[in-house]
Amino acid sequence: MIERLLPVAGSEHAVAFDAVLKSVHAHIAIQALAWGTFLVFCLIRFRSSRQPQASHRGIAPVLPMFAIAVVIVGDVVLLATMALPAWLARATMPSSVLAATEVRIAAEQFAWNIHYPGPDRRFGVTSAALISASNPVGIDRTSPDGTDDVGLLNVLMVPVGRPVVVQLSSRDVVHSFTLNEMRVRQDATPGLLVRTWFTPTITGQWQIACSQLCGLAHYRMRGEFSVLSQPGWDEWLRREVALIPPEAGLR
Amino acid sequence: MGDWKPAGMHLTDHKTVGLQYALTASGFLLLGFLLMLLMRWQLAWPTSPLPSAMAVAVGQDNAPSGFMLPEFYNQLVAMHGSVMIFLAVVPLLTGAFGNYLVPLQIGTRDMAFPRLNAVSYWIYLAAGLLMLCSFFVTGGAANSGWTSYPPLAVLATRGQDYWLVGIIMLGVSSMLNSLNVIATVLQLRAPGLTLMRLPFFVWSQLVAALLLLLAFPSLQAAAIFQLMDRLAGTSFFLPSGLVVSGVALQGPSGGGNPLLWQHLFWFLGHPEVYVLVLPAIGIVSEVIATNTRRPLWGYRAMVGSVLFIGIMSMVVWAHHMFLTGMGTTLGTFFQITTMIISVPSVVLITSLMLSLWGGSIRFTTPMLFALAFLPMFGLGGLSGLPLGLAASDVALHDTWYVVGHFHFLVAPGTLFAIFAGIYHWFPKVTGRTLYRGLGVVHFWGSFIAMTAIFLPMFTLGLRGVNRRLYDAGLEYTHAQGTLSIQGHMTWAAVALGLLQLPFLVNLLISARRGTLAGDNPWHATTLEWQTASPPQPGNFAVTPQVDRGPYDYSLPGHPRDYVAQGERE
Numbered sequence: 001m002i003e004r005l006l007p008v009a010g011s012e013h014a015v016a017f018d019a020v021l022k023s024v025h026a027h028i029a030i031q032a033l034a035w036g037t038f039l040v041f042c043l044i045r046f047r048s049s050r051q052p053q054a055s056h057r058g059i060a061p062v063l064p065m066f067a068i069a070v071v072i073v074g075d076v077v078l079l080a081t082m083a084l085p086a087w088l089a090r091a092t093m094p095s096s097v098l099a100a101t102e103v104r105i106a107a108e109q110f111a112w113n114i115h116y117p118g119p120d121r122r123f124g125v126t127s128a129a130l131i132s133a134s135n136p137v138g139i140d141r142t143s144p145d146g147t148d149d150v151g152l153l154n155v156l157m158v159p160v161g162r163p164v165v166v167q168l169s170s171r172d173v174v175h176s177f178t179l180n181e182m183r184v185r186q187d188a189t190p191g192l193l194v195r196t197w198f199t200p201t202i203t204g205q206w207q208i209a210c211s212q213l214c215g216l217a218h219y220r221m222r223g224e225f226s227v228l229s230q231p232g233w234d235e236w237l238r239r240e241v242a243l244i245p246p247e248a249g250l251r
Numbered sequence: 252m253g254d255w256k257p258a259g260m261h262l263t264d265h266k267t268v269g270l271q272y273a274l275t276a277s278g279f280l281l282l283g284f285l286l287m288l289l290m291r292w293q294l295a296w297p298t299s300p301l302p303s304a305m306a307v308a309v310g311q312d313n314a315p316s317g318f319m320l321p322e323f324y325n326q327l328v329a330m331h332g333s334v335m336i337f338l339a340v341v342p343l344l345t346g347a348f349g350n351y352l353v354p355l356q357i358g359t360r361d362m363a364f365p366r367l368n369a370v371s372y373w374i375y376l377a378a379g380l381l382m383l384c385s386f387f388v389t390g391g392a393a394n395s396g397w398t399s400y401p402p403l404a405v406l407a408t409r410g411q412d413y414w415l416v417g418i419i420m421l422g423v424s425s426m427l428n429s430l431n432v433i434a435t436v437l438q439l440r441a442p443g444l445t446l447m448r449l450p451f452f453v454w455s456q457l458v459a460a461l462l463l464l465l466a467f468p469s470l471q472a473a474a475i476f477q478l479m480d481r482l483a484g485t486s487f488f489l490p491s492g493l494v495v496s497g498v499a500l501q502g503p504s505g506g507g508n509p510l511l512w513q514h515l516f517w518f519l520g521h522p523e524v525y526v527l528v529l530p531a532i533g534i535v536s537e538v539i540a541t542n543t544r545r546p547l548w549g550y551r552a553m554v555g556s557v558l559f560i561g562i563m564s565m566v567v568w569a570h571h572m573f574l575t576g577m578g579t580t581l582g583t584f585f586q587i588t589t590m591i592i593s594v595p596s597v598v599l600i601t602s603l604m605l606s607l608w609g610g611s612i613r614f615t616t617p618m619l620f621a622l623a624f625l626p627m628f629g630l631g632g633l634s635g636l637p638l639g640l641a642a643s644d645v646a647l648h649d650t651w652y653v654v655g656h657f658h659f660l661v662a663p664g665t666l667f668a669i670f671a672g673i674y675h676w677f678p679k680v681t682g683r684t685l686y687r688g689l690g691v692v693h694f695w696g697s698f699i700a701m702t703a704i705f706l707p708m709f710t711l712g713l714r715g716v717n718r719r720l721y722d723a724g725l726e727y728t729h730a731q732g733t734l735s736i737q738g739h740m741t742w743a744a745v746a747l748g749l750l751q752l753p754f755l756v757n758l759l760i761s762a763r764r765g766t767l768a769g770d771n772p773w774h775a776t777t778l779e780w781q782t783a784s785p786p787q788p789g790n791f792a793v794t795p796q797v798d799r800g801p802y803d804y805s806l807p808g809h810p811r812d813y814v815a816q817g818e819r820e
Contacts, residue, residue, distance in 0.1 A: 005713040006646065007729055021643040028633040035604060036626060042607035043622065046543070047614070054544035054805040054812065055609030064549070064605050071597050075590045075636075083640035084583060090642075091579040109496065128494060171494045173403040174509055176574065176649060180715035180729060185645050187575045189509050190402060191490025194576035207727055211649035211717050213328070213396050215403060216321040219721040 010181040100163040107175035110221035118148030154223035159233035176211035263365035269351030280339040295741035325394035332397030344530040355779035358441030358795040363434035371427035378420035385413035401488035422471035429460035443797035455533025466522035473515035517568035531668035542618035543610025546802035556595035589639035616690030620671035631659030652712020683765030689757040696750030703743035
């Protein structure tokens with residue numbers, strides 16, 4: 001029932017996270033059903049016309065103790081066997097980080113500035129002074145690693161099947177970087193550099209959303225997000241690098 | 252003051268202060284509702300102009316040619332939340348119900364500090380009016396959400412200053428009120444009324460007062476810091492190197508941390524949730540005991556739970572911040588505390604449910620609302636579970652799911668408890684009963700309309716649609732299929748508004764023409780029913796002497812089905 005509503009689960013950890021979501025909702029449904037039945041039964045059975053004299057003593061405490069114990073056990077099982085392991089597994093940086101695709105994303109009102117390290121997989125130096133419409137990230141092309149870096153506005157392209165590590169920051173206010181299909185939602189807080197990661201398992205075209213109220217155009221702080229096949233992504237990166245004008249970003 | 256000050260009743264009398272709170276907070280409740288209707292209209296039809304009457308009310312500046320601006324929508328978001336929580340629901344529970352009933356239920360003449368009590372009301376009124384004035388300053392009212400996260404709130408327009416000063420004043424008002432409740436309950440109980448003989452409502456008020464006293468200073472201090480950041484150039488919440496709209500921010504030295512605000516805010520914000528919830532459970536408990544004709548099941552466990560919730564609510568706040576990049580140790584801690592606090596909450600609701608067993612249930616109007624409170628509030632509480640676990644929170648944080656969750660707690664939850672309380676104690680306050688027919692229409696109408704408004708929010712959230720979007724998600728592919736649902740929710744909200752008319756009519760007519768209630772129309776046990784309706788100044792002709800618990804209903808072998816708490820053998 002829940003899975004009909006959820007966006008497609010497009011990353012490795014999405015499966016475990018969705019399992020938590022489904023189990024919690026099953027827990028909720030069972031409790032709601034049990035208590036709902038109990039409530040309706042009481043209202044019919046103990047209505048004053050059928051039960052003119054109330055019992056001072058009421059129900060014996062055995063059943064209620066049992067009900068509360070069931071709730072507690074349910075909570076503990078959920079927490080200990082599903083929710084915490086899923087969260088902690090994800091909180092640990094993937095060990096294969098060397099094989100990961102790394103991007104830096106600087107959020108600002110109302111856009112995502114996305115910095116790819118290019119084929120050399122090393123980020124060049126950036127500088128706020130170099131930020132311009134054609135260089136949204138402010139890449140310094142004179143820096144040794146900066147010549148092949150790609151800086152794009154609102155376009156996130158990643159290859160399928162390998163971990164993606166996002167180094168997230170904000171230039172102005174708190175934003176929240178959201179990829180629904182990857183089950184990624186991470187606040188971008190100015191003054192903090194936060195890393196988040198995911199491993200896409202399917203290819204497709206989706207969107208980046210901002211989840212934290214960030215000002216009057218918050219509602220359209222949207223970006224393109226695509227997961228490509230590895231060859232497709234390699235080809236895309238080659239084309240982007242070829243587009244870098246030779247004198248771009250030179251001081 | 253006119254009717255607010257019946258002959259012989261002083262402006263510092265707790266009943267007068269309670270009624271002042273009730274009328275003022277009801278006004279704010281209505282205002283918060285109207286702000287919500289504007290917001291809902293925009294969400295349902297984001298590309299169409301507002302109807303002409305609405306457009307005129309909103310003004311040309313906020314809606315040129317009837318098209319609402321996102322600037323104004325964000326003001327509605329911030330002010331609907333702030334008005335409802337800080338100016339309507341909390342003051343109704345603590346200021347109105349607490350002030351009016353606590354001294355009566357503990358059998359005393361007044362609050363411990365009547366004059367401070369009156370002062371707390373006037374500060375609250377001034378704070379509320381100040382917050383509302385901000386709609387008329389340049390840039391309009393506060394527009395950074397009721398949570399006012401910096402740096403956005405620090406960079407926001409002038410209205411944010413009004414909001415902050417309002418919060419600081421509300422902190423003073425709530426401190427005076429909560430100190431007063433604590434001192435009154437601890438010092439002024441009638442002879443023989445031990446703590447374990449207190450009606451559960453009084454316990455809920457006592458714990459709510461402790462929470463406000465201990466938690467509100469955190470937000471108050473934070474509000475002063477934010478005001479300094481805005482006006483005095485400090486950088487409590489501003490890190491170095493901010494670049495706003497491509498320009499480096501001049502002035503503040505930087506070095507602050509936006510997360511500090513979030514911690515200070517939620518340190519109040521979460522206990523505040525229990526301030527919204529515990530007195531509501533208190534009201535429902537009284538109504539259920541009276542209308543089942545039997546004692547609350549597990550009174551001692553309930554008192555223990557409410558105290559435990561009070562303590563635990565101070566150590567769960569950062570579950571609102573799982574997505575800030577919090578470390579795993581802290582995240583684990585707050586997930587565990589959140590699961591722990593759900594247990595006493597379950598005990599409270601379970602006890603109320605079990606109280607029905609073996610009862611002789613009378614379906615009076617207050618009882619209808621109290622009974623509906625149980626499943627609705629239960630659903631609100633249960634839907635908090637997936638938000639309290641970080642792994643499932645990722646999919647739901649900042650979506651409509653969150654909105655559905657806390658509205659189930661506060662609207663068909665707390666607000667239904669407030670309605671139950673109004674129908675239950677109206678005869679005490681006015682001496683006359685409300686018409687049942689209109690009450691039943693009000694109940695079923697509100698029950699259906701609220702369900703129709705809030706239930707779809709869970710599905711929107713599960714589909715990943717974010718809250719606080721001016722266009723309801725028109726920009727996003729995944730939200731396309733949900734836009735028609737927004738329209739249904741808006742019509743349900745309109746219906747909810749119309750269904751309050753029978754209630755208003757009932758209040759106005761019954762206050763003058765309703766059948767006379769007498770001192771104890773419900774045959775209830777607690778002390779407020781053992782004095783005149785309405786109670787005279789000083790409350791009791793003779794100070795009650797108590798030597799029994801609060802709910803001596805249906806005692807075996809007793810000729811009547813209740814023995815009042817102040818009754819002597």
